Amino acid sequence: MRNTAMNMVHKLAARDERVLYIGSDPGAGTLRAMSKEFPKRHLIEGISEAHIIGMSAGLAMEGFVPYVNTIATFLTRRCYEQVAVDLCLHNLPVRLIANGGGLVYAPLGPTHQAIEDIAIMRALPNMTVICPCDADEAARMMEQTLDWKGPIYIRLGKGGDAIVSKAEHGFEIGKAILMRPQGDVLMVTTGIMLQRALAAADLLAAQGIRAGILHMHTVKPFDTAALLQAIRGTRLVATLEEHVPSGGLGSAVAETLIDKLGSGFPAMLRLSLPDRFMHNYGSQDSLLKKHGLSASAIATSIEHALASSRTPSPQLHST
């Protein structure tokens, strides 16, 4: 996913002279081909994220579209005030490409694990937050970033994630994709939790439970209409996220249901990481498994939740 997103920056740069790549101190050879073809638009500016965000704001004020790239935690925690003031307050078209969203950097410990990035980015006015699920979707997403007004936070996965998105799904910023039609439960996902939701849906189907999946690649702006449509006839809404419980996808779904419906909506199950830093290493997969976010654990949690919410919503249950 990361290579695809990087290569897309090069491709966009070839098409549009406004496009810049700005890295802090990325891995050796990052976008080497672009650095050779467009040396003036391939900028490596050092481990100085606060400065890089401000500088990108200045470049965007002059009509450039900078794609700023470093590790997710450094692009969010380190320079939050610059992101808030220089990018969001001025509403400038700077794209933050965050490597290693969630637990991608599991072996490197809590300094490198972006577990609250969605919450803090989504809290900022004017910010758009996108979490593609695989490389193909990342490519379609990047095509849409060129002329989007305002800043975008792009949370990238590890790379090599199974390709589950399809060309016919298309990609429109702010438009969720219904991957499976609604059933007894609706799973709402973002990023690479989609793959796990698909696998969990298969496990549930084997138990006779119909599971819908709504892929919310854009967490902000939130596709309220798609959510309200997808919960019709559903007994349970389960949100899946590689993120702490506060402020992420589960919060966005809960806020939307409360704000738009107030009451009478399906039972809700929020599956997420716990509200604590991770002190285990291993791999992204092993940490997700440990915290109940493997496909089988997701399916089990949903089965239990369905069992304890036997009474369907009279207002929303389809007949």
Next chain:
Amino acid sequence: MIQISPHAEAALTCTLDERSLYLRRLVLGSVRSAGRGHVGPALSLIEMVRVLYDDVLRIDPNSPRDPNRDRAILSKGHGCLALYALLADRGFFPLSELEGFCGPDSILGGHPEYGMVPGVEASTGALGHGLSIGVGLALAARMRERSYRTFVLLGDGEINEGSVWEAAMGAAKHGLDNLVAMIDYNKLQSYGPTDYVLPLEPLADKWRSFGFAVQELNGHDVGALRTVLKQVPAVPGKPTAIICHTVKGKGLPAAESNADWHHKNKLTDSELDAIRVAVGDF
């Protein structure tokens, strides 16, 4: 023992001409109307802003977004009263706006906002942002082969922020000789003396070692400011830093070098009388 710069001594003793007094009347009129304002930080800054807007910047108040205009960013946004006075006086917006300072429907807030105030290039207030934005503007000029220059006004307390020094390294890396950092070195930040809060000296050496061509002057000396600012870049191929030795609260004896006047709420009758004596009726 730190050597006191002769420019700092000159800043303390130099007199102000009628235009400088007039601009102070505008600033203090805003403070009187609003019942609040950062007085000291604005008064130390007035001559720096005055010379920029009167004599240096290639700008047209009737075309504030002209792509070829020079850019100026007040990175120490709390000094905005000085900027507002100059922008109003130069016709970017009516002088009458100054009376609405900080009012509910005013365009003029306690920190300047881009998009709200004609002539303001960037929203500032949070410190340590302006130089990085300036680096971006200056780099954009280089890439677009435009001749505009970028001037960034920084406070001395502001340069406590590490991001300023990140930006300084970036400016030097790119050899941005179309970028000028002007430091309002009034030696007094909110709590007290900069030497006490976080010592900056040797300040000129710091900027030099970060790759800037450095000039020092009395920041209330209009002639010296004109001379230096008209000769930027000081060294081709390098960004310029102009250390302007100033006096916080310059022009108001009660406020000069007095941290209590960093931010002032309601002015008392006796303070208003003292202001009239110092800068004239307003």
